[in-house]
Amino acid sequence: MTSLPVGGALGLALLLTLFAVATTVTNINGEWSPWSNMATPCTKSCGGGVNLKVRSCTNPSPQGSGQLCLKMDLVSRADKEWKSFDCNTQSCWGLVWGNWGNCSVHCGKGVRTRYSMCGTDVCNGTMAKSQSEPCNDWNKTACPSPCEDMTCPQFGVCQDKSTVQEPIAICVCTMGYEMNPDKTSCIRPPPTTPTPRPIPTLAPEQKVVATVISKSASTLIIIMVSITLGLFLFLRVFTTDRVIQMNMEIALLLAHILLILPGNVNKIPVACTVISILVHFFFTACFMFMLLEALHMYSLVAYVVKKDGMFSKAQNVLVGWGMAAFVVLVCMAFQLDNYGGDYHCWLRMDTPLVYGHFIPIIIIIILTFALIEAAGAVSYKPLTGMDRTQLLSAKISQRTNLIIMPLVFSHWMVGMLSEYEQNLPLYGTFSILNGVTGVAVFLLHSSNNQQVREKLRGCYRSMCKGSAVSR
Template sequence: MAPACGTVMLGVLTLAVLLLHVPHAAGQAVVNGNWSDWSVIGTPCTKTCDGGFTTIVRSCTNPAPEGGGDLCVTDEGQVATNGLDFKIAACNVQTCWANEWSPWSNCSKVCGRGNQTSYAICGNETCTGIQYKEKKLACNTWNKTTCPSPCLSTKCPDYGVCRDDSNNTDPIATCVCTMGYKMSPTKTSCVRPPPSTPTPRPIPTMPPAQKVVATVISKSASTVIIICLSICLCIFFVFRIFTPDRVIQMNMEIALLLAHCILMSPSSITQKPIICTVVSILLHFFFTACFMFMFLESLHMYAYVAFVIKREGMFSRAQNVLVGWGVAAIIVLFCMCFQFSNYGGVYECWLMLDTPLMYGEMVPIVTLVVMTFTLTEAAGSAEYMPLKGMDKGQLVSAKFSQRTNLVIMPLVFSHMLLGMLSEYEQNLALYSIFSLLNSISGVVILFFHCSNNQQVRMKLKAVFGKMCKGRQ
């Protein structure tokens, strides 16, 4: 009915306008035309829902022009044809979908962030294309108090543990590495971090005046021990005493003498890296040989005191010399193979205590010291059956050596350690103690090595006897 009614109305309006344009009688008043309101009813709408279009009309009848009055003009400034004006208007703008959306659904996530959904279905006519619509709304159901910890569902890599960092709005599980491991950049594994580069040790320095004093006292002490060892060697060479036990002591004295001769080198050698390296290697070699011969002396002494042999020691003179120097050379060559670059230093040429070379030097020497003490104590703390035909003179010398080694070896070991520490720390007090022990070591070695030997005692007694008779 509505489309037919709209067509009839347009026809009636057109007829009325035509009738109005019939000429009136002469003498009628001039009246300009004016537009009526737009018609409420237009042509049939192009769509029944979701917004269509219709054509509406207005007429130049409010009032109609009379007596030659002006015709109505459109919005575009044109004279209306036949007194009518048409335009397109929207119609049936209501949606084709049902006007009610469904209630919001529950949140898609339990104890977390998700979405709620509402939907609508097609309404009063068949919709084109999609027959279903929905809309979403963000939601958050997380509650730190009532929800389970996110760590319960989180798997961390090896060496990692989960840490609950949840706040009031979100569950947060963080994997933290333990046992010194660090999380990889990809956050997928715990890896062992590379070793940190240690801060270089600052080079210790001494005031020039203290350095002069330290040099003087250390060189003086080395001179004292060199003199004492030289006198001891000369005495035995003059008396031509080269028994097996004396050969061992002689080589120990030579090793210690050469070590202190090297310590007399000027401090300027630190500016010559090659010479400094050679000095460091030689010091290592001679001190190791010194303690090796001390061990051989304790072994020689043990063989007598424990009544293992009757005379002349367990090894020949040549065997003792070969073993003493040979073992020391093997130890030094082994260290040179793995730690050659650490021999010598920037400011001293003895032993840098902050390098792995320290273990290569000290472990063998400490081992020899412990073994020497063990043999010495073992020989003196047990009762052994004496052998028939035992050389009593050599046995007496061995027992003297047993006691004197307990004095000489700690002195030599202590002054070696203090020498290394004083050079490494550049400490005047350490230099002073080192120098004192040096001097004491030299005097003690001279006295004990001469007094322990039976032949030296006898010859010195004869010499002093002749001197006394000559004075009379």
């Protein structure tokens, strides 16, 4: 066997080495290079055009069995790819603006405008572009008042409220008028709703004392008036003047009976309303019968009639109760909802109903005093056949009415105020006035009736004789 030359052996070894290296090369996929800095010319010089840039699959290039780069569509592969980019996006209008024009309003706020001419590419319209902004040409010292050009509605005047920055003029209504929501006219304001009056309260122990005082006072006057009525019924005195007084006493008695009803009745709205109406009715009737008594007295003292007064017994009763009912019905027609209160059942003095209570009674009192004054003002010519007994009773009644009416009016007023104000001292005053009024009614009504005086005098004589016989 022949051996290879040394040179041949070395060459064969080199070839085997190169083959072994070639068979061990790694497979590498290709990757894209960055987009090229160079690009194709822009399709437009302004207004937004496009140009193209390229990238190659050389970062790194594919090796061995490696793949070409994946294109942007994520489907196909290539060794290079083109992409469009925006260019020359600036406006085709020139960027150099002219000076601002004058403000559109003199001495006020307006707008001002400036223009830019067309650039290098195709431009539309008037070959110029405008730009506007607010402006203020106001100068408080040099400019006239804005009120000079402003017209206000009737009953309105202009007021200049301008500042350094802007002219301001407003229309203000006068003479109690107010501007309507549209700022177009001055109107009368609607009546304001008064703030509800807070309900006055007493401490629990004071409330107990007030209740005892007020009910005791009413009980006292009920007792004294009942004694007066019982006395005249027992003596069977039913003259015209006595019938008038009797109805006055009945009205006063019924009013106070209502006032001693349980205090929790004010929690029943309907019952409280009925009580308030009846109290109003009975007190009005009480004053009305005092007016009829004064009229009866005047007709005798002034010698208008010889006896029994101007009206019969039935007429006096009808007029007294009828006029009181008329006053109350008128008040109910307009102010029914205001009868009764949240915490008492007398008079709500914060409502218009107070006028329905006070005005008729004050008119009645004025007329009563006018009749009393007229009866004693001058000397009248006596009538032939005058009933001297009734004349004497009328003259006494003339004086007793001057005492009883102020007492009734005072305790009526103080009673209403004490309930309305929930005032303990007023309750005490009410109690005292009730006692004085009850005693005054008993004594004065008993003493001013001639028949009562005679019967009491006869009873006294009989008692005296009886005591003398027993001795």
